[in-house]
Amino acid sequence: GSQNIRDAAPALKALKAAYAAKDVPVFLLNSNTADNRETIAAEMKTLGLDLPVLIDDTQLIGESLGVSRVGEAFVIDPKTWKIVYHGPIDDRFAGKTAKPNAKVKKAYVSDAISSLVSGEAVKVSTAKIDAPKLSPSRTYSASRSRPRFSRSATYSISGVMMPRRA
Secondary structure, three states: OOHHHHHHHHHHHHHHHHHHHHOOOEEEEEOOOOOOHHHHHHHHHHHOOOOOEEEOOOOHHHHHHOOOEOOOEEEEEOOOOEEEEEEOOOHHHOOOOOOOOOOOOOOHHHHHHHHHHOOOOOOOOEOOOOOOEOOOOOOOOHHHOOOOOOOOOOOOOOOEEOOOOO
C-alpha cells in the first residue's frame, strides 16, 4: 500500500469515530489493478482500519469521480449525489509528503461533513492536494460505462464520507 494511506490511517479512524453516531459511513476506494481482495484485506488489517473498501479494479469509479492522486477525499451529498468536497482529508495531507503528526489547521473533510449534517452549505468545496499522482494507465474508460449508484447504498472514496439522509 501507499505510504500516504498508511499516514492517513489514524485520521480515517478518527473521522469514522467522530461521525459514526451521526450515521456517516466512511469508505475507501482501491483502484490499483495490482491489488486484489486478499492484499487489500491484509493491508487494512496491518493498518488497523475497519473500513469497507470498494475495489475498483476496472478504475471506472475512480475515473468517473476524477480521482488523480493518492489519498484524495470526497464528501458526497446523498440527497443530490453531488460531490460537495474534493481534496485532502485535512491540511496535513495536502502536500507532496503527508505530515500526520502535525496539528490540523484546516479540517476540510470534517468541516464539509459537519456542514452537510447540520443542513448548511459546504464552505470549502475543493482544496489543493499534491500527493503522488496515480498511474494514468487505464484498461477501461468511464465514458464507455455508466456506474450506477443506488440511493439505498452508500459509496465513499478514499475517505469519502456521506451523511445518510432520508
